[in-house]
Amino acid sequence: MINIRLDGKVAVVTGAGRGIGKDIALTLADAGAKVAVMSRTRSELENVGEKIRSFGGEVLILALDIRNVNEIYQAVDKTIKCFSKIDILVNSAGVMILNNAIDFSEEDWAKVIETNLKGSFFMCQAVAKKAMIPQISGKIINITSQLAFVGNHLRSVYCASKGGLLQITRALAIEWADYNIHVNSVAPGYTRTEMTSIILDDEEKYNQVISLIPLRRVAEPKDTSAAVLYLASDCSNFVTGQTIIIDGGYTAR
Numbered sequence: 001m002i003n004i005r006l007d008g009k010v011a012v013v014t015g016a017g018r019g020i021g022k023d024i025a026l027t028l029a030d031a032g033a034k035v036a037v038m039s040r041t042r043s044e045l046e047n048v049g050e051k052i053r054s055f056g057g058e059v060l061i062l063a064l065d066i067r068n069v070n071e072i073y074q075a076v077d078k079t080i081k082c083f084s085k086i087d088i089l090v091n092s093a094g095v096m097i098l099n100n101a102i103d104f105s106e107e108d109w110a111k112v113i114e115t116n117l118k119g120s121f122f123m124c125q126a127v128a129k130k131a132m133i134p135q136i137s138g139k140i141i142n143i144t145s146q147l148a149f150v151g152n153h154l155r156s157v158y159c160a161s162k163g164g165l166l167q168i169t170r171a172l173a174i175e176w177a178d179y180n181i182h183v184n185s186v187a188p189g190y191t192r193t194e195m196t197s198i199i200l201d202d203e204e205k206y207n208q209v210i211s212l213i214p215l216r217r218v219a220e221p222k223d224t225s226a227a228v229l230y231l232a233s234d235c236s237n238f239v240t241g242q243t244i245i246i247d248g249g250y251t252a253r
Contacts, residue, residue: 007031026052033057034057036083080130085135088232095116097111113164128179141186191246219248
């Protein structure tokens with residue numbers, strides 16, 4: 001039996017305050033990694049940190065705005081100062097704003113693109129430059145979406161941001177292969193989180209969603225976390241530039 005462990009590894013998880021990012025942080029810590037958890041809301045991070053410490057894990061809490069490149073670099077420097085290195089980066093920070101394309105404002109465009117795409121790119125840049133390239137190793141996992149592969153109404157800008165992140169994943173995998181940095185992504189479908197509660201808590205909307213999913217259920221955060229754990233571990237040492245889609249078959253149609 002394969003027992004995936006990350007003992008001795010240091011991981012950074014953005015968007016770690018809730019939802020999928022929170023579950024990823026807890027999963028990596030439970031596997032033995034030291035984890036730097038990052039998001040805008042310190043109170044949510046404190047809750048995650050308390051849970052990690054409750055089972056003996058080591059955690060660093062860093063509140064930041066992922067849209068601010070200076071804050072990204074400061075957070076990476078603090079992580080290296082605390083843990084001496086960074087082996088794993090998981091970009092899970094994300095935001096979705098629902099609106100008709102013809103009504104989407106420039107302000108909301110900037111919020112989605114700067115959070116989902118710009119923030120993830122510059123976090124990759126900072127971690128690679130400061131830690132992974134010098135140590136000639138690293139695992140980067142970007143959390144994209146099934147909407148990087150298919151369109152959906154009211155989500156044009158979100159689709160653009162996640163499609164862009166998918167292409168960044170592929171490009172960085174090629175560019176940084178010489179440094180033994182593996183860059184992959186995980187693309188969740190409908191997942192039961194705070195972000196999706198407005199849809200999944202409505203019985204009619206929920207039934208519409210699962211009618212499109214061959215496995216007839218929505219994902220739980222642990223479904224994505226398991227894929228991230230695999231990509232963060234030595235089990236995936238010959239995998240780069242790839243995306244694991246966690247959607248119950250939605251995009252297979």
